[in-house]
Amino acid sequence: MSGSKRARHSELYIGLMSGTSLDGVDAALVDLRSRPLLLGAVFAPYPKELKGALLALHHTSSDELHRASLAGIQLSKLYATAVERLLRRCKVAARAVRAIGCHGQTVRHQPASGYTVQLGSPAWLAESTRISVVADFRSRDIAAGGQGAPLVPAFHAAVFHSSRTHRVIVNLGGIANLTDLPSRGPVTGFDTGPGNVLLDAWIGRRFGRDFDRNGALASRGRPLESLLRTLLADPYFRRAPPKSTGRDHFNLDWARRAGTARYKAADVQATLAELTARSVGSAVIKFCQGAREVYLCGGGARNQDLVRRIARTLPEIAVNSTAQLGIHPDWVEAIAFAWLAQRRLKGQAASLPRVTGAEKPRVLGAVYAA
Numbered sequence: 001m002s003g004s005k006r007a008r009h010s011e012l013y014i015g016l017m018s019g020t021s022l023d024g025v026d027a028a029l030v031d032l033r034s035r036p037l038l039l040g041a042v043f044a045p046y047p048k049e050l051k052g053a054l055l056a057l058h059h060t061s062s063d064e065l066h067r068a069s070l071a072g073i074q075l076s077k078l079y080a081t082a083v084e085r086l087l088r089r090c091k092v093a094a095r096a097v098r099a100i101g102c103h104g105q106t107v108r109h110q111p112a113s114g115y116t117v118q119l120g121s122p123a124w125l126a127e128s129t130r131i132s133v134v135a136d137f138r139s140r141d142i143a144a145g146g147q148g149a150p151l152v153p154a155f156h157a158a159v160f161h162s163s164r165t166h167r168v169i170v171n172l173g174g175i176a177n178l179t180d181l182p183s184r185g186p187v188t189g190f191d192t193g194p195g196n197v198l199l200d201a202w203i204g205r206r207f208g209r210d211f212d213r214n215g216a217l218a219s220r221g222r223p224l225e226s227l228l229r230t231l232l233a234d235p236y237f238r239r240a241p242p243k244s245t246g247r248d249h250f251n252l253d254w255a256r257r258a259g260t261a262r263y264k265a266a267d268v269q270a271t272l273a274e275l276t277a278r279s280v281g282s283a284v285i286k287f288c289q290g291a292r293e294v295y296l297c298g299g300g301a302r303n304q305d306l307v308r309r310i311a312r313t314l315p316e317i318a319v320n321s322t323a324q325l326g327i328h329p330d331w332v333e334a335i336a337f338a339w340l341a342q343r344r345l346k347g348q349a350a351s352l353p354r355v356t357g358a359e360k361p362r363v364l365g366a367v368y369a370a
C-alpha cells in the first residue's frame, strides 16, 4: 500500500496541547478507529527564553506583532520536534498519521472583544512534519457568539459519560475547567478559575521554582482565611456559566492586589492551593448538583496536597483520577485535540453551545493540508 493510501485509511492522529501553565507541549499519538487508544505520548518542556517571550506577549508591548510571529515559528519548531520524537518512540511513520490537532499557545483570551489568540504557526508545522495540521479551534465558536472555551467537554462526554452515575471531570491545568456529565440530561462545562497558574507563579516569584512539586510548600503553610475570603470574593467565581477565563484575569498581580506580600511564603502558597480547591469544590456543588463522582486530570492531579484539599471540599463525593476510567490524567487534553482534529476532518461539529454559549454547534478548526 502506498504511503498516501495508508494515511487515508488510518485513523491515527496526534494531539498537541500547550496550555496556560506554559510548561511545554504534551504530544499524544492516538488511534481513533473506535474508543481513543493512546499509543504513546511525550512532553517537550519550553526552554526558559521561549516561556519568557510567551509570558511577555500576554501584555501589550512594543513590536508585539513581530515578536508574536517569531514566537509562533519557534513554537512550531518545538512542536515538530515533539512529533518526531513521538513517532520515533512509537515506530510509526509520519505518512501513517491523518492529522495533527494543534491547540497552540494562548497569549490572549478576550471572547468579550470577539477574539482569542493562540500562537504557533500551523503552516510551519505542516511543512516540517509533512502531516496535515488542524489549528485555530476556538475562533469559530467565538464568532458564533460563544466563549471559544472550554472545548474539551465534548470529548469528555464521548469517553467518560456513564448512563449509571453522575460524573464530573475536572482538568487541573493552568486554569481549571470542569465538565458536568449527568447520567441523563445535557452536558455542561466551564472554567472554574485558577488551577496551577497562581501556585506556579507564587513559588516562581519567591523561590525561582517552576512549580510546587507535590504541593510540598503549600502543605507546610496554613491557609490565611481573610486573604482567601478576599480572593474568593472575585465576581468570576459567582458568575453562572457559560464562562471562561485565563491568565489575563488570574495572575500574580490579581493576587497581590489582595495583599499577598504581607504574609509568609508557605502560608500564601497554602492559601492559593486552598483557593483552587475551594473554587473547584464550590463550582461542583453549585453547578453540578447531584454529582456522585469527580475525576481529576491535568498536571494538578499530580499535586497530592491539592488533590487532598479538593477532596476535603467534597466530602460526599468520590474524588479520583481519570486513570480509573482508563485514560492517564497527563494526556487527556492532548488526546482531546487529536479527537477534535478527527471531528474537523470528518466535518463534524465539536462545540457544545450549552458549554460555550455559542448560538449553534460549529465545525471547529482550520486545516493546513500536508
Ligand SMILES: Nc1ncnc2c1ncn2[C@@H]1O[C@H](COP(=O)(O)OP(=O)(O)OP(=O)(O)O)[C@@H](O)[C@H]1O
Pocket: 017, 018, 019, 020, 021, 022, 023, 024, 171, 172, 173, 174, 175, 196, 199, 200, 210, 211, 212, 213, 214, 215, 297, 298, 299, 300, 302, 303, 304, 333
Ligand atoms: N508533581 C507535581 N506536583 C505539583 N504540581 C505539578 C506536578 N506535576 C505537574 N504539576 C503542575 O501541573 C502543571 C502543568 O499541568 P498541565 O500541563 O496539565 O497544564 P496546562 O499546560 O495549563 O494544560 P491545559 O491548559 O491544557 O489544562 C505544572 O505547571 C504544575 O503546576
Ligand SMILES: [Mg+2]
Pocket: 017, 018, 019, 021, 022, 023, 024, 025, 026, 299
Ligand atoms: Mg501543560
